[in-house]
Amino acid sequence: MDSLPLWLLPLAPAFAALLAGVLALTRRAEKAAPFLTIAATALSECIALGHLPGGASASHVEANWLTVPPRFQIALGVHLDSLAWTMAVVVCVVSLLVQVYSIGYMQGENGYARYFAYLGLFTASMLGLVVADNLFQLYVCWELVGICSYLLIGFWWTRPVAANAAKKAFVVTRFGDVGFLLGVLLLVSAAGSFGFDAAAQAVGQAQAGALTPPLVSAQTFLWLAPLLLFCGAIGKSAQFPLHVWLPDAMEGPTPVSALIHAATMVAAGVYMVARLFPVFAASPVAMNTVLLIGTITAFLAATIALVQYDIKKVMAYSTVSQLGYMMLGLGAGGQTAGMFHLVTHAMFKALLFLTAGSVIHALHHAEEPNDLRRMGGLRRRMRITASTCLIGVLALAGFPGLSGFWSKDAILGAALESGSPLGKIALAVGILVAALTAFYAMRMWMLAFAGEPRSETAAHAHESPLEMTAPLVLLAIPSVLLGGYLHTGHRFAAFLTGGQAQAEPMHGWLVGVTSLAALGGLALAWRLYGTAKAVEDPVKRVPGYTLFANLWYIDAFWNAVGARGALAVGRAVAWFDRNIVDGAVNGVGALCQVSGRELRRAANGQAQSYAAAFVAAIVLAILLFALYQTRATLPGSAATPHTTLKTAKIAGY
Amino acid sequence: MGLTHYLVVSALLFAIGTYGVLTRRNAIAVLMGVELMLNAANLNFLAFWRFLHPASMEPQVFVLVGLTVAAADAAIGLAVVLNIYRQFGVIEVEQIDTLKG
Numbered sequence: 001m002d003s004l005p006l007w008l009l010p011l012a013p014a015f016a017a018l019l020a021g022v023l024a025l026t027r028r029a030e031k032a033a034p035f036l037t038i039a040a041t042a043l044s045e046c047i048a049l050g051h052l053p054g055g056a057s058a059s060h061v062e063a064n065w066l067t068v069p070p071r072f073q074i075a076l077g078v079h080l081d082s083l084a085w086t087m088a089v090v091v092c093v094v095s096l097l098v099q100v101y102s103i104g105y106m107q108g109e110n111g112y113a114r115y116f117a118y119l120g121l122f123t124a125s126m127l128g129l130v131v132a133d134n135l136f137q138l139y140v141c142w143e144l145v146g147i148c149s150y151l152l153i154g155f156w157w158t159r160p161v162a163a164n165a166a167k168k169a170f171v172v173t174r175f176g177d178v179g180f181l182l183g184v185l186l187l188v189s190a191a192g193s194f195g196f197d198a199a200a201q202a203v204g205q206a207q208a209g210a211l212t213p214p215l216v217s218a219q220t221f222l223w224l225a226p227l228l229l230f231c232g233a234i235g236k237s238a239q240f241p242l243h244v245w246l247p248d249a250m251e252g253p254t255p256v257s258a259l260i261h262a263a264t265m266v267a268a269g270v271y272m273v274a275r276l277f278p279v280f281a282a283s284p285v286a287m288n289t290v291l292l293i294g295t296i297t298a299f300l301a302a303t304i305a306l307v308q309y310d311i312k313k314v315m316a317y318s319t320v321s322q323l324g325y326m327m328l329g330l331g332a333g334g335q336t337a338g339m340f341h342l343v344t345h346a347m348f349k350a351l352l353f354l355t356a357g358s359v360i361h362a363l364h365h366a367e368e369p370n371d372l373r374r375m376g377g378l379r380r381r382m383r384i385t386a387s388t389c390l391i392g393v394l395a396l397a398g399f400p401g402l403s404g405f406w407s408k409d410a411i412l413g414a415a416l417e418s419g420s421p422l423g424k425i426a427l428a429v430g431i432l433v434a435a436l437t438a439f440y441a442m443r444m445w446m447l448a449f450a451g452e453p454r455s456e457t458a459a460h461a462h463e464s465p466l467e468m469t470a471p472l473v474l475l476a477i478p479s480v481l482l483g484g485y486l487h488t489g490h491r492f493a494a495f496l497t498g499g500q501a502q503a504e505p506m507h508g509w510l511v512g513v514t515s516l517a518a519l520g521g522l523a524l525a526w527r528l529y530g531t532a533k534a535v536e537d538p539v540k541r542v543p544g545y546t547l548f549a550n551l552w553y554i555d556a557f558w559n560a561v562g563a564r565g566a567l568a569v570g571r572a573v574a575w576f577d578r579n580i581v582d583g584a585v586n587g588v589g590a591l592c593q594v595s596g597r598e599l600r601r602a603a604n605g606q607a608q609s610y611a612a613a614f615v616a617a618i619v620l621a622i623l624l625f626a627l628y629q630t631r632a633t634l635p636g637s638a639a640t641p642h643t644t645l646k647t648a649k650i651a652g653y
Numbered sequence: 654m655g656l657t658h659y660l661v662v663s664a665l666l667f668a669i670g671t672y673g674v675l676t677r678r679n680a681i682a683v684l685m686g687v688e689l690m691l692n693a694a695n696l697n698f699l700a701f702w703r704f705l706h707p708a709s710m711e712p713q714v715f716v717l718v719g720l721t722v723a724a725a726d727a728a729i730g731l732a733v734v735l736n737i738y739r740q741f742g743v744i745e746v747e748q749i750d751t752l753k754g
Contacts, residue, residue, distance in 0.1 A: 605750030608683070612675050 006061045006078045009047045009088065010127040013095075016040030017120030024113035033113035037120035038099045044127060045092035053082050060133070074194055079133030082496050083339065087130035087271055090343055091264050093478075094350045095123045097471035098259040101354055104468040105255050105361055115155060115253070122148035126264050130271065134194035135184045138272065142180070142236065145265045146173055152260060153252040165251040172245040172558075176235020183228030187279070189214050190221060200278035207282055226279050226286035229272065230293075237269025239327060240297040243320045244555050250312040254357030257312060262319050262353050263346035270326045270342050277335045288422055291331025291415075295426045297324030300552055302436040306443070307539050307548045310370045311356045314444045318396065319349055321433060325411055328430060332423050334414025336493040341407035343492075344483045348395035348403055351475035355389035358382065358464045358472065359448060366457040372444065377453040382463045386449045388472040393445045395479040397438035398518040400511075403483030405518070408434060410487070412510055434514050438521025443539070446529035659700035667693035680737065680744040684730040691723040 017040075020033040051059040062077025080088065099119055106115055125148055129141035147170075154166030188194055190213035191202035203225070205211035206218045213221040233239065238246035249261050260266070273280060273290065280286050298321050305317035322345050330338035362382060363369040379386035395402040398409075412434075415427040453459035463469065486492035528538045539545065550556070602613075666689055673686025695716050702712030738744050 603753045605753030606747060607749075607752055608675055608746055610752075615671060615675065 004043075004047050004050065006047065006051060006059055006080065007063075009044050009078050009080075010124050010131060012040040012043045012047075012124075013037060013120045013127065014124035017117050017124060020113050020117035020120055024111065024117050027113075030113040033116040034099060034103050037116045037123070038096065040120060041092060041096045041099060041123055044123070045089070045096060048080070048085060048088045048092055051080050051085070053080060053085050058082075058084075062133070072192070074136050075134060076137050077133065078131040080131055082498065083271075083275060084131050086339065086343060086496070087267075088127055090346045091123065091126050091130060094259055094263040094346055094475075095119070095126075097474055098255045098350065098354070101258075101357070101468050101471040102253075102255045104465045105357055106253065111155070115152075118148060118151050118155070119256075119259070122152065122260060122265070126268070129268060133196055135188060135196070135199065136194040138275075139181065139184050142232065142268065142272075143177070145260075145268060146170065146177070146236070149173075149249070149260050149265055152256040153249045155252055155256065159251070162251040165245075165248040169245040169249045172242055173235040176231045176233070176242055179228045179231025180233075180235070183225055183230075183232065186213070186215075186221070186225050186228060190225070196275065199276065203279050203282045223283040223285040226276070226283050227289060229276060229279065230286065230290060233269030233273055233327070234293065235269075236272075237266050237323045237327070238297075238320050239269070239293050239324060240300055241554060241558075243297060243301065244551075244558055246320055247313055247316040250310070250316050254312065254353060254360055257316070258350045258353030258357065261316065262349040266319065266323055267326070267342050267346065270323065270330065270338055273327070273330050274335050274339050274342075277330070280330070281333070287331050287333065288420075289331070290327055291418075291422055291426055294324045294327025294329070294331050295429050297321065298328055298433045299324075299429050300554075302433045302440065303544070303548045304551055305440045306436060306542065307545060309372050311359065311372050311375075311444060311448060312353075312370055314372075314440060315349070315352055315356060318352075318437065318441065321437065322349065322396075325408070325430070325433065328426050329411035329414050332411070332414040332418040332426060334411060334417070336496050337407070337410035337414040339496060340410050340483075340486065340492050343486070344395070344403035344407040344479075347475055347482055348392045348479040351388060351472060351479050352392040352396065354468070354472055354475065355385050355392060358385040358468055359389075359461075361464050361468070362461040363457050366455065369457075372447040374455040375448040375453075375458050376451045376455075377449070378458060378461055379449040381461045382449075384463060384469045384472060388469075388476045389449065390445055391476045391479055393441040394522075395483075396441045397522055398434055398514060399438075399522070400515045400518070401484060403479050403481070405515070406483035406487040409511060409514060412514060413507060416507060416510060431513055431517050435517035435521040438518040439525045442522045442525030443529055446525060450530055656700055656704040659696065659704075663693045663696040663700065666690075666696065678745045678747060680734045680746050681731075683746060684727065684734065687730065688723060688727060691719060691726070695719050695723075 016036045019036050023029055023033050023036075053059060058079060058081035060077070060079050062075040062079070064073055065076045066074040068074075099116065102115065102119065106112055109115065122145060125141050125144035129138060129145060132138040132141060150166050150170045153169050154163050156162045157166075187199045187202065190206070190211065191198040202211055202213075203222065206213060206221055209218060211218060216224060235242045246261060246266065250257055252261070280290065301317045301321035301324060305314050305321060308314045308317060322341070326338045326341050326345070329341060359375065359378060359382070360369045362378075362385075363375070366374060368374055391402075395404040398405040408430075412427055412430050415423050415430055417423075542548070547553075602609075670686045670689030670691075670693060673689060674683050675686075677683050677686060698712050698716050698719070702709065702716075706712065734744055737749060741749055743749070
């Protein structure tokens with residue numbers, strides 16, 4: 001596949017999206033749309049696979065987009081090194097399977113072609129993001145995937161909940177993007193170029209004291225730039241405290257949740273940190289912030305996931321928690337560990353979301369198809385979904401040998417290696433979160449698939465069609481095997497770092513502890529939800545249940561502070577506009593009216609009063625003229641205003 | 654009798670004329686005030702000619718023109734007053750206020 005041009009990698013899905021968009025607009029042959037975008041994504045996949053980078057080499061093609069004399073250039077292109085290649089393959093694989101799955105899931109929906117056009121656009125934007133080699137392209141595509149996310153969350157825009165969720169996602173991520181843009185501008189102004197290499201070099205020079213960045217001192221620059229960039233990651237990757245948009249984003253179609261809000265787009269923040277790792281690694285402050293935010297996010301979201309009853313909400317909070325895990329790994333200095341978890345998580349979380357979609361699809365006639373309390377007993381009626389979901393759950397829980405186990409261990413290993421006190425805390429929290437994860441994942445599975453049906457619809461559910469189950473099986477395979485394969489001989493680390501990876505030692509006791517935590521969580525959930533026919537959910541007895549069920553009051557906090565604050569500012573601005581700005585404009589008009597009305601009284605039609613005005617004006621003019629003459633001719637001397645008389649005296653009269 | 658005396662008389666005439674124009678209620682009296690003002694101006698002209706440029710003839714010409722204008726003014730003014738009287742039935746100026754915008 002070497003013959004295919006590299007630039008088609010992001011552009012093929014873009015063309016397909018364009019064509020699908022035409023089909024959507026003309027409402028003709030809507031059924032053809034998925035085949036266009038699927039074919040384009042498959043083409044991208046082939047191109048990516050054909051350009052496997054070996055060692056430190058990278059495939060590269062670029063076009064100059066803008067030149068600012070004398071030497072400032074902005075290029076758009078494809079830069080496929082091992083990191084980008086990994087992400088590109090993940091994006092293509094998940095996107096491909098999700099699109100195949102969507103053929104079944106979205107069957108008969110309004111806007112069928114529109115849906116695939118959006119998916120194609122998203123795939124193109126995401127590929128553009130991962131293959132960028134400069135901050136400019138990264139930023140543009142960063143915003144493009146954001147808009148695709150907005151469009152797809154609000155796909156069922158006639159439902160107000162979905163429309164609001166889309167707006168929330170867009171606005172909340174914007175908070176982070178402001179910081180991201182500032183960070184990009186700061187880096188670019190210091191480096192004098194948009195390239196990632198130049199940014200890393202600039203940071204290196206600032207460390208050596210050989211660079212004076214604009215606006216701030218070199219020391220400030222070193223911690224400020226990565227922190228600003230990290231703001232973007234906090235928004236995009238749903239980290240505490242901006243994670244609130246991701247659970248709401250579940251209002252979109254479930255395959256979209258699998259693709260965008262589990263596997264790819266939300267991982268963009270993690271990818272960005274990994275991509276700009278030299279910038280972050282130069283500053284202990286930045287690294288500790290990443291570590292801390294990741295740890296907090298992982299813990300908070302895991303506790304919230306414990307008490308959710310909406311199957312997609314469980315997974316959404318699980319995603320937030322796992323993204324926090326990746327950040328934890330990156331912050332602890334484990335660039336490859338974070339990326340490793342990103343890859344395995346993309347597989348099993350996409351799998352989990354697609355199984356959830358399969359369940360929802362089977363129950364979509366019910367009132368609340370997402371509600372776990374109305375499921376139960378589905379394992380007998382949906383065998384493929386149930387078994388693949390169990391694989392996903394075990395992989396997520398870190399069951400020994402499955403994908404999640406290896407990557408989670410790599411992250412905790414990185415936290416242990418970092419050696420700092422914060423790293424130790426992160427390690428402890430990480431182990432706790434592993435146990436929590438195992439528990440809530442198993443709880444979800446038990447509630448949905450085990451036991452007896454708890455509603456009429458659940459009792460009569462049917463397995464989904466082949467185009468939906470096939471992707472489940474295809475995703476189950478990497479969920480089981482990928483982690484072990486990549487871990488063996490440190491393949492992944494060696495691949496990412498170009499073969500010079502130091503072997504990360506496995507810590508025997510750590511493996512034991514995490515395995516125990518995972519198995520303990522699984523077993524506990526199995527016991528609590530498998531045997532007891534409890535009327536009350538056991539999680540309600542957990543200390544802190546109220547706190548978890550109220551989402552730690554973070555949403556409430558944002559509503560109170562963020563939304564109300566924005567409203568207050570908006571009202572103040574509106575008041576200013578209505579009273580000050582409009583007041584000035586209306587005041588000019590009113591002044592003209594009033595003065596006109598008053599002046600009209602002077603024109604009373606009496607010729608004598610007009611004549612009086614003439615006389616008064618002439619008298620005034622003469623007085624002023626005399627005054628002016630006095631001042632101009634004889635400053636300081638006695639006033640002799642009448643020059644005529646003076647001339648007369650000179651003439652002898 | 655010097656220039657100043659003539660000028661004082663002329664100024665007084667002008668002031669009286671102005672006062673008449675601005676305050677009389679009868680339109681005929683207003684016209685008479687206008688005539689006084691014109692004559693004040695003529696007197697001014699002649700005084701300046703006599704004391705400053707006696708050799709020059711132009712001021713006399715000006716004054717002759719001024720007299721002609723005054724005569725025409727009186728004729729037209731009286732005609733206007735006559736028409737006003739026909740139109741409104743009065744010649745009291747404060748009762749004629751149609752000259753407004």
